Amino acid sequence: MKPAATKRPDAATRRAQLLDAADAVFITHGVNAPLELVVERAGVGRATLYRQFPDREAILLALLERSTELLQAQALAVQERPDAFFALLGYLSERIVRSPALSDYWRSSSLVDPRFAQVRKRVWSTLEPALAQAQRAGLVRAEVQADDISLLIGMLGAALRGTSDAERRRLARQALEVIRRGLRPDAATDAASRG
Structure with a gap:
């Protein structure tokens, strides 16, 4: 009787395994950690590693x-809630805190690297419907625009x-509360009455 052959992981499984490892390493050591880790x-x-990803930027x-795919899944999960926009901001806040090195990389590199334009566009298009829904529900001032999401x-990210x-x-948590208060429709009236 022949011993059972060990099944090799497929490319998608190997890719996910490498991304999990990279995520863990970058959380602990930053995005400039040696790829050997x-x-x-x-x-x-x-x-x-190099068959899957030719360089660190890849x-x-x-x-x-x-992360964007996870955000999109979260958006689907909360899409019926009037406060879905705030739920998504809370989700992003947790991601920023959980992976500060990746968040820092997103802030700095995505502005100059054209490969990130599509990812950024997907994030905005995920958040825009939730913003519009919050405005229709009276949770966010009408003058807040999709451009304000950035x-x-x-x-x-100040966290x-x-x-x-x-x-x-x-x-x-403090930033989320400040944002929530500042976006309320009555926030502009409150500020005008104090001024």
């Missing part, structure tokens, strides 16, 4: 694409100034 964590050879782009995400995970989470 990714190889070690994934338990693969260096050639396997890994980072794939991680950002995967600014709101930047405000959430990265925290020096510990607990501090970053506290700052993220």
Whole structure:
């Protein structure tokens, strides 16, 4: 009787394994960590990594694409809620806190690298319907535009100034609360009456 052959993982499985490893390494050591750490964590050879991802930027782009897919799945899960926009901002806030190095990379590199334009566009197109829904529900001022989404995400990114995970989470909650209060339809009236 022949021993059972060990089934090799397919390319998609190997790719997901490498992305999981890269995500873990970048969370711990930052996006400039040696790729050898990714190889070690994934338990693969260096050639396997480079067959899937020719360079560090390809890994980072794939991680950002995967994060965008997760955001899109989250948007589907909350799409019936009037406050879906705030639920999605909360989800993004958690992602920023969980993966500060990747978030920092997103902020800096995606502005100059044309490969990131499509990913950025997908993020905005995921959030825009939820923003419109929140406006129809009276949760967000009518003058807030889709172009403001980038600014709101930047405000959430301020949580990265925290020096510990607990501090970053506290700052993220605080940023979310400031955003929620600032976007309320009555916020403009409140500000005018104080001024």
